[in-house]
Amino acid sequence: MAVPTIITIGKATQDVFVKSSNTFKQQRHKGVLYEQLPVGQKLDLDEVIFATGGNVTNAAVTFARQGLHSRYMWCIGTDVASEAILQSLDKEGVDTSQVTQSEAYRASYSLILMLEGGERTILNYKGTKLPSDTKDLDFSVIEKGDWLYLSALGDMELLEKIITRAAKHGVKVMLNPAGAELKEPTKLRALLEDVEILAVNKEEAQQIVSGESMEELVRHANHYCPVVIVSDGPHGAIATDGETIVEAGMYEDVPVVDRTGGGDAFGSGFLSQFAQGKSLKESMIFASANSTSVVTKIGAKEGILREGVVLHDMPIKEREI
Numbered sequence: 001m002a003v004p005t006i007i008t009i010g011k012a013t014q015d016v017f018v019k020s021s022n023t024f025k026q027q028r029h030k031g032v033l034y035e036q037l038p039v040g041q042k043l044d045l046d047e048v049i050f051a052t053g054g055n056v057t058n059a060a061v062t063f064a065r066q067g068l069h070s071r072y073m074w075c076i077g078t079d080v081a082s083e084a085i086l087q088s089l090d091k092e093g094v095d096t097s098q099v100t101q102s103e104a105y106r107a108s109y110s111l112i113l114m115l116e117g118g119e120r121t122i123l124n125y126k127g128t129k130l131p132s133d134t135k136d137l138d139f140s141v142i143e144k145g146d147w148l149y150l151s152a153l154g155d156m157e158l159l160e161k162i163i164t165r166a167a168k169h170g171v172k173v174m175l176n177p178a179g180a181e182l183k184e185p186t187k188l189r190a191l192l193e194d195v196e197i198l199a200v201n202k203e204e205a206q207q208i209v210s211g212e213s214m215e216e217l218v219r220h221a222n223h224y225c226p227v228v229i230v231s232d233g234p235h236g237a238i239a240t241d242g243e244t245i246v247e248a249g250m251y252e253d254v255p256v257v258d259r260t261g262g263g264d265a266f267g268s269g270f271l272s273q274f275a276q277g278k279s280l281k282e283s284m285i286f287a288s289a290n291s292t293s294v295v296t297k298i299g300a301k302e303g304i305l306r307e308g309v310v311l312h313d314m315p316i317k318e319r320e321i
Helices: 055-065 080-091 139-144 156-168 185-194 202-208 214-221 262-274 280-294
Strands: 005-009 013-019 026-029 032-035 047-053 069-073 108-114 120-125 147-150 172-175 197-201 227-231 237-240 244-248 316-320
Touching: 005 055, 005 139, 013 080, 047 055, 047 080, 055 069, 055 080, 055 147, 055 262, 139 156, 147 156, 147 262, 156 172, 156 185, 172 185, 185 202, 197 202, 197 262, 202 214, 202 227, 214 227, 214 237, 214 244, 227 262, 227 280, 237 280, 244 280, 262 280, 280 316
Parallel strands: 005 069, 005 147, 013 108, 147 172, 172 197, 197 227
Antiparallel strands: 013 047, 026 032, 108 120, 227 237, 237 244, 244 316
């Protein structure tokens, strides 16, 4: 089997993680968790860590580390954050030849205040929004891929344009929708007929289809596209391809250092195997292992597994529908 080419399209982020055991404390008021910082004071930090993120760039690194042809496409700036993002992807072996750099654009930027147990508060600058009628990207590149991995584009028209083009040229799509896409569930459901794999968490799935249990949600979503994965953090994940249902628990119980990128590692981990012809069950095992590895490190990319890693058994069940 030829090595698949997977194209990722979407935002990239410069992440700055800051730790302060004395300053960042989790508070609770009427059931709501929050963080409180005093005004007008200079607060000491224990550690500052620079990393890069963005849903699809995290996915692009998974594909590259698994030996696939990984191509990333987007518009970024010439600012320090944009340069850092580009450098990190090039270092990982991701093809960035389709990235457009211009002073008109700014990369996304996140300041992440880290708390004990992997929880965090994120201050996020979304960067320059890409208009749906942009002429700064050459979308004909899509036709050269085997798969397209998409997440938060922030524009439903742009998402529709990209998915329609992929479908027209027989390129399979894995979609991990986010806020902007989930706000328009009717339009999103209409797009799913051209999507091969839908990956969402339980709360996101409930915005797209009806259902209370994980199994209800994957079965209902399976009416719209062939393969559906619904995850629920530490409670595991469930997937179906219309023929079997796979239920996976946690790969292993590890101390969570940082949850950033855990969901991206799961979705991209699944596709990195599924695109190579692995079964639904095999792909779910790797997805779980990849996600588990990522949350043990600070940053969304540091813990991504490399090609040839040996996996152990995990709690997983497969049954026919």
